[in-house]
Amino acid sequence: MSDPRWSDSIDTVLGPAHFRQLGGWLEKPEDLQPQLEGNVSADVIVVGAGFAGLSTALELTALGAKVVVLEQEFAGFGASGRNAGYLVGGQGMKFDLFVKRVGFEKARGIVKFYDDGVSYVERRLKELGIDCDYNASGIIRAGVHPSQEKRLRESMQMGLDLGSPAQFLDNAAMRARGIPPAFLFGCHFPNGGTLNPGKYVLGLRRAVIEAGISLYEHTPLLSYNEGSVIKCNTPRGSASARHVVFATNAYTPQLGLLRNKVVPIKVSAIETEPLSAAQLESLGWPNREGITTSHLAMESHRLTAHNTLVLSTKRLSYVYGSKTPNVPDSAAYKALAEGLNARFPTLRGLGIAHCWSGYISFAFDALPVVGASGPEQNILYTAGCSGHGVGTQSFIGRLLAERISGIEHPSMAALRHTTPSLFPEPLQWCAMTLALGAANQLDGFTNWRVRKD
Numbered sequence: 001m002s003d004p005r006w007s008d009s010i011d012t013v014l015g016p017a018h019f020r021q022l023g024g025w026l027e028k029p030e031d032l033q034p035q036l037e038g039n040v041s042a043d044v045i046v047v048g049a050g051f052a053g054l055s056t057a058l059e060l061t062a063l064g065a066k067v068v069v070l071e072q073e074f075a076g077f078g079a080s081g082r083n084a085g086y087l088v089g090g091q092g093m094k095f096d097l098f099v100k101r102v103g104f105e106k107a108r109g110i111v112k113f114y115d116d117g118v119s120y121v122e123r124r125l126k127e128l129g130i131d132c133d134y135n136a137s138g139i140i141r142a143g144v145h146p147s148q149e150k151r152l153r154e155s156m157q158m159g160l161d162l163g164s165p166a167q168f169l170d171n172a173a174m175r176a177r178g179i180p181p182a183f184l185f186g187c188h189f190p191n192g193g194t195l196n197p198g199k200y201v202l203g204l205r206r207a208v209i210e211a212g213i214s215l216y217e218h219t220p221l222l223s224y225n226e227g228s229v230i231k232c233n234t235p236r237g238s239a240s241a242r243h244v245v246f247a248t249n250a251y252t253p254q255l256g257l258l259r260n261k262v263v264p265i266k267v268s269a270i271e272t273e274p275l276s277a278a279q280l281e282s283l284g285w286p287n288r289e290g291i292t293t294s295h296l297a298m299e300s301h302r303l304t305a306h307n308t309l310v311l312s313t314k315r316l317s318y319v320y321g322s323k324t325p326n327v328p329d330s331a332a333y334k335a336l337a338e339g340l341n342a343r344f345p346t347l348r349g350l351g352i353a354h355c356w357s358g359y360i361s362f363a364f365d366a367l368p369v370v371g372a373s374g375p376e377q378n379i380l381y382t383a384g385c386s387g388h389g390v391g392t393q394s395f396i397g398r399l400l401a402e403r404i405s406g407i408e409h410p411s412m413a414a415l416r417h418t419t420p421s422l423f424p425e426p427l428q429w430c431a432m433t434l435a436l437g438a439a440n441q442l443d444g445f446t447n448w449r450v451r452k453d
Helices: 004-013 051-062 095-102 104-127 146-161 171-176 197-210 249-255 277-283 330-343 389-404 410-415 427-452
Strands: 038-041 044-047 067-070 139-143 167-169 185-189 214-216 230-234 237-241 243-246 263-272 290-293 299-303 309-313 352-362 369-373 379-383
Touching: 044 051, 044 230, 044 237, 051 067, 051 197, 051 389, 067 237, 095 104, 095 146, 104 197, 104 389, 104 410, 139 146, 146 185, 146 427, 171 185, 197 214, 230 243, 243 389, 249 263, 249 352, 249 379, 263 330, 263 427, 299 330, 309 330, 330 352, 330 427, 369 389, 379 389, 389 410
Parallel strands: 038 237, 044 067, 044 243, 067 214, 139 290, 243 379
Antiparallel strands: 139 185, 167 185, 230 237, 263 309, 263 352, 290 299, 299 309, 369 379
């Protein structure tokens, strides 16, 4: 029988007072940078001010380039400011979706890119003096039912073969680490950990402003031309440069680029009220590792520095036409609240403080989409983070800056591959709805088996 207090919390989480359009990690900056007015020129224009865009701008500036950054809202508004805050390396990848397509050696290079992204962020946090509550505890991908063990072990072994470290933890090892008992076994990935993504992206924003880089907020890109010099038109002005970098991730298809390569997938999250000392003690979890599950649409569970629990993903959805409306997703929040009840029964009755949704960018092979377009090959882009963008989309800034400066980083060569093409609408909506619906149904069956057993 369910706890009536918990039923109340599920109902109240769906109320409009709990929904945060900006996510739970940040507020709109008080020092909003001015909109672009008039005509400006630079060496490079960066469109989008998330992890990728801000990192690209900083790296380009360090190489001596003059950079302009255009952001339609404010830096960190998109996926960078509202994700779950997992800094994870190559073991977080969907190996079964791409290894056979690209071959073993190229796959090794891609996995190394993911692992290098963790080291890159850790180094930049120190270099830029960014305090974002980083907990370098590693990540655990866990199973909640015995039927998940075989697939989890196989995935971990493939990651090991590709050069990414991990250790399998049986039930005794999980209990020895103090992991909550709902998570029966798991793979511990020692690289990375969890951080506050809002503090991280706002730290990058501060570094950009302090570096004297022209950051124009509330400045959407309306149109652009192709050629040796690219002109980007905005509501009150324009910017011209020899190179443009699209670091707009899930919003890229709306700008007329990568429409047949990536789709925006809606992901949701809830955050609880702060846990009491007794509630924290009931959990154990001394190292506070971020925990993801081996569901098809993984669950993620993590403690924050201010002793709340953040749960995300669990249910994924696609909006017709690759649109990205910033609206509540009541069904997703209810599923997450029910998941909180199932995984942490000692916390029944704990209130929900916030819920929010956002969009990740996904390609059919779950790999990053990085390259160049235009007759001059001077329009560069990065997308396809597939929910693992903290490290990869930060590190890609280094690679793109070097590419523009004429330097070919080994990881850039590894990332070059043919991304599968998507379907035209309405076939794309049908395919995505069926695929995501099937994943939700299969995950629901696994969860039913957990309750039944």
